[in-house]
Amino acid sequence: MLQRSAWLLSILFAWSACALAEPLAPLSIGSAERLLVFAPHPDDEVLGAGGIAQRVLAQGGSVRIVIATAGDGFVEAVQREARYARPSVHDYLRYGATRLTEARHAVRMLGNGRVQLDLLGFPDGGLQPLLHAHWQRERPERSNTTGVSAVPYGEAEFPNRGYNGAELAAELAHELRQIRPTLVALPDPLDSHPDHSALGLFALMALRDWLHERGHGEETPNAPRWPRLLTYLVHWPGNWPTGANAAKPLDLRATPLPLPADWPRRNRQHPCLSLQPREVEIKQAALGQYQTQQRAMGPFLAAFVRSTECVSVLTERDVEFIWEGLPRRRAVLSQYVGNAADASAPH
Ligand SMILES: [Zn+2]
Numbered sequence: 001m002l003q004r005s006a007w008l009l010s011i012l013f014a015w016s017a018c019a020l021a022e023p024l025a026p027l028s029i030g031s032a033e034r035l036l037v038f039a040p041h042p043d044d045e046v047l048g049a050g051g052i053a054q055r056v057l058a059q060g061g062s063v064r065i066v067i068a069t070a071g072d073g074f075v076e077a078v079q080r081e082a083r084y085a086r087p088s089v090h091d092y093l094r095y096g097a098t099r100l101t102e103a104r105h106a107v108r109m110l111g112n113g114r115v116q117l118d119l120l121g122f123p124d125g126g127l128q129p130l131l132h133a134h135w136q137r138e139r140p141e142r143s144n145t146t147g148v149s150a151v152p153y154g155e156a157e158f159p160n161r162g163y164n165g166a167e168l169a170a171e172l173a174h175e176l177r178q179i180r181p182t183l184v185a186l187p188d189p190l191d192s193h194p195d196h197s198a199l200g201l202f203a204l205m206a207l208r209d210w211l212h213e214r215g216h217g218e219e220t221p222n223a224p225r226w227p228r229l230l231t232y233l234v235h236w237p238g239n240w241p242t243g244a245n246a247a248k249p250l251d252l253r254a255t256p257l258p259l260p261a262d263w264p265r266r267n268r269q270h271p272c273l274s275l276q277p278r279e280v281e282i283k284q285a286a287l288g289q290y291q292t293q294q295r296a297m298g299p300f301l302a303a304f305v306r307s308t309e310c311v312s313v314l315t316e317r318d319v320e321f322i323w324e325g326l327p328r329r330r331a332v333l334s335q336y337v338g339n340a341a342d343a344s345a346p347h
Pocket of ligand 1: 040044193196234
């Protein structure tokens with residue numbers, strides 16, 4: 001589950017000199033925003049944007065959350081739940097179904113029933129292979145844990161949809177067309193978890209498709225040509241967030257959670273939303289609905305229950321760059337990382 005891409009990490013570690021030195025800027029949320037949250041696994045939507053989603057609702061906006069996988073590839077957790085070393089495909093499928101049910105409860109808690117949740121049911125641990133090796137419908141990916149090559153969950157948005165990159169990109173673009181978001185929260189492509197970085201790239205590609213479909217229609221405050229793109233971070237090397245590796249969950253609710261000191265600046269803004277105590281409480285309660293994850297990594301979840309949510313703001317330039325790299329998908333991420341390194345040089 002926490003397998004990391006060694007080549008990516010080696011580049012990221014080299015950025016340790018590019019520290020975030022600027023003071024925290026506030027993240028502004030307008031009235032009547034339409035927020036679309038893309039999450040790789042059930043729980044990431046709360047970890048990365050649980051406070052932002054609450055604030056959008058409080059200010060008269062709407063929120064839709066899209067969770068790409070069922071979290072059915074968390075081998076150590078399934079071993080623990082099943083109580084044997086070699087769980088069957090049925091154990092993994094049951095675990096995925098449980099996590100999807102937990103997601104329904106968590107999102108209901110987060111938005112008091114006002115958030116729409118779409119579950120896609122793609123393979124946990126399989127988003128990067130979708131990006132690199134299984135783009136075509138004729139060559140679907142087969143999940144290492146559940147053994148299936150199409151969405152097996154009846155409560156998913158599109159059951160039986162094939163596991164391939166084209167289908168995932170199409171589903172994300174479909175969400176964008178439906179919501180016409182003014183605000184998009186997505187995993188940062190530099191997150192050290194391969195599913196997170198891959199979904200970030202898929203989301204940027206879908207955004208590019210959607211924006212070009214729209215053409216240059218009239219821009220209004222309620223239909224801006226360009227939504228604000230906020231990327232959130234969940235996995236980073238080292239002891240981030242503090243408390244994540246503690247023996248038991250720590251109470252850090254009154255403590256801000258800044259981005260890591262060595263987070264690449266990419267010449268972008270990195271604003272933070274200050275959460276009100278009630279918003280922190282609700283975020284904690286929503287995470288409490290993920291019982292399987294509380295048992296598997298309670299201290300990690302608790303480390304995100306903090307008084308701030310900090311994000312990076314990407315631009316049209318990031319989206320166009322990803323698109324230009326599309327024909328060479330294997331190289332897209334390394335090129336993106338290279339560009340980010342240039343942009344993060346001291347200036
Ligand atoms: Zn995740």
